[in-house]
Amino acid sequence: MGIIDLKALQSAVRDWLEENIPRDATLPGPNDDLTPDMEEWIRSIRRDLGERGWLAPRWPAHFGGGGFPPPASAIIEEEMRRHRQPPFGMNMTFLVPMRAWGTEEQKAKWLTPTLRGEITVCQIQSEPLTGSDLAWQATTAIKDGDEYVVNGEKGFIASQLTPDYLFTLVTTDPDGPKYENLSMIILRAKGSGITINSRMMITGKSQRSFVINDVRLPIEDVVGGEGNGWEVAQTLLDVERGGQGVTIEQRKQIEITEREYWRKPKL
Numbered sequence: 001m002g003i004i005d006l007k008a009l010q011s012a013v014r015d016w017l018e019e020n021i022p023r024d025a026t027l028p029g030p031n032d033d034l035t036p037d038m039e040e041w042i043r044s045i046r047r048d049l050g051e052r053g054w055l056a057p058r059w060p061a062h063f064g065g066g067g068f069p070p071p072a073s074a075i076i077e078e079e080m081r082r083h084r085q086p087p088f089g090m091n092m093t094f095l096v097p098m099r100a101w102g103t104e105e106q107k108a109k110w111l112t113p114t115l116r117g118e119i120t121v122c123q124i125q126s127e128p129l130t131g132s133d134l135a136w137q138a139t140t141a142i143k144d145g146d147e148y149v150v151n152g153e154k155g156f157i158a159s160q161l162t163p164d165y166l167f168t169l170v171t172t173d174p175d176g177p178k179y180e181n182l183s184m185i186i187l188r189a190k191g192s193g194i195t196i197n198s199r200m201m202i203t204g205k206s207q208r209s210f211v212i213n214d215v216r217l218p219i220e221d222v223v224g225g226e227g228n229g230w231e232v233a234q235t236l237l238d239v240e241r242g243g244q245g246v247t248i249e250q251r252k253q254i255e256i257t258e259r260e261y262w263r264k265p266k267l
Contacts, residue, residue, distance in 0.1 A: 004068070004069070004071075004072045006071060006072060006075055009072055009075055009076070010075050010079060013054065013075070013076055013079040013080070014079055014083075016052075016054075017079065017080070017083040018083075020045060020048065021045065021083060021084070021085060021086070023083075023084060027084060027085075027086050028086065028087065028160065030087075030160075030205070031201075031203045031204045031205035032160070032204075032205070033160070033205070033206050034087075034160050034161065034162075038086070039161060039162065041086075042086045042087065042088065042089075042161060043117075043120075043161075045086065045088075046088050046089075046117035046120075047116070047117045047118060048117070049088075049117055050064065050115060050116035050117025050118065051116065051117070052066070053065060053066025053067065053068065054066060054076050054080070055088075055115060055116070055117050056092075056115040057072065057073040057076040057077065058070070058073045059095075059111075059115050060258075060262075062112075062262045063099075063107060063111045063112055063115055064111060064112035064113065064114065064115035064116040065115045087159075087160040087161055088117075088161070089120045089122075089159050089160065089161030089163070091120070091121060091122050091123055091159065091163075093123050093236060093239050093240050094121055094122075094123040094167040094236065095111060095114070095115075096235065096236075096239045096244075096245040096246070097167075097184070097223070097224075097232050097233075097235040097236045097239070097245060098110055098111060098167070098186075098223060099111065099254060100232075100235050100245060100246050100250065100254060101184070101223050101224035101228075101231075101232045101235065102223050102224070104257070104258065104261040104262070105220070106186075106220070106221075106223060107258075110165075110186060119164045119165060120159075120161055120162075120163045120164050120165075121163060121164065121165045121166070121167055121186065122157055122159055122163035122165075122166055122167070122189070123166075123167040123168070123236060123240075124154045124155065124157050124166050124167070124168050124210075125137075125154075125168060125169045125233060125236075126154070126155065126156070127139060127152065127153060127154060127155070128153055128155045128156060128209050129153065134169070134233065134237075135178055135179055135182065135230065136178075137152075137169050137170055137171045137182060138152055138153075138171070139151065139152025139153065139154060139168070139169075139170045139171065139212065140152060140170060140171045140172070140174060141170040141171070141172050141183065141185055141217060141222075142172070142174075143172070143219075143226075144216075146218070146219055147216045147217060147218060147219065148172070148185070148216070148217040148219065148222070149214055149215070149216055149217075150170065150185070150187060150212050150214075150215045150216075150217050151212055151213060151214060151215075152170065152211075152212050153209055153210065153211045153212065154166060154168050154209060154210045154212070155197070155207070155208060155209020155210060156199065156207035156208060156209050157207065157208055157209075158201075158205065158207050159208075160205075162189070162190070162196075162208075163189045164188065164189055164190065165186055165187060165188055165189055166186070166187045166188075166189050166210060167184070167185075167186050167223075167236075168184070168185060168186075168187060169182055169183075169184055169185075169229050169232075169233050170182070170183060170184075170185055170229070171183075172222075172226050172227065172229075173226075173227065176227070179230040180227050180230070181227065182227070182229035182230050182233070183222050183224075183225075183226050183227060183228065183229040184222070184223045184224055184228075184229040184232040184233060184236075185217055185221055185222050185223065186221050186223060187212070187215065187217055187221070188215070189210055192215075193212065193213045193214055193215040194210055194211070194212060194213075194215060195210070195211040195213070196208050196209070196210055196211075197209045197210075197211060
């Protein structure tokens with residue numbers, strides 16, 4: 001990326017926002033459920049932003065981000081903050097643990113389309129019928145050949161935009177020792193075997209849970225390896241609480257591994 005004219009970039013972002021999200025547009029409130037038409041319109045806006053690199057301007061371009069230098073990223077983010085927006089459903093919490101624990105192939109499969117606005121991923125560890133002990137997950141993923149069979153219920157989420165995938169903790173070894181029997185998976189949130197239930201909050205906003213019935217999951221969609229879900233969850237929770245998720249040294253090593261992989265010619 002060459003030298004960027006920051007004033008021209010600022011004008012381009014402002015013009016795009018005014019054209020695509022007019023200030024007089026009727027947008028859903030924070031407690032409003034989205035109509036199918038509104039959800040599809042939001043998804044189209046997300047895809048356009050992602051194609052321009054404006055959805056995640058600081059993230060590397062090979063992951064679907066903008067790859068912009070800090071001054072340009074700051075301008076894009078500031079203009080986005082200043083303009084009234086619909087709920088884009090950008091759950092960024094899962095991105096750091098995916099980057100820290102995922103293989104480079106998993107990053108290409110999940111980070112890239114997320115940062116380009118092509119898919120939405122929601123991290124969800126809680127279960128409607130269990131207590132507050134994160135280490136006890138009633139949802140199971142039992143290995144069957146080269147796949148897992150997933151059963152259980154995850155919820156509730158308050159995201160207005162329906163996620164395409166769930167980044168979630170499950171039990172992969174029901175008889176294994178606590179903490180070592182968990183794995184982090186990324187699972188489709190729609191389609192055969194998935195039932196979405198809703199409940200209305202006192203605020204008027206809906207929350208949803210996902211009932212999973214015999215959904216088959218490829219082995220390669222386990223993030224961090226089988227039995228390592230507790231460690232992945234700790235990274236996620238640190239980010240959720242405002243932390244970095246990884247140490248400076250860990251981040252450096254992750255970036256070294258990424259450069260070695262992404263700079264290689266792909267056959």
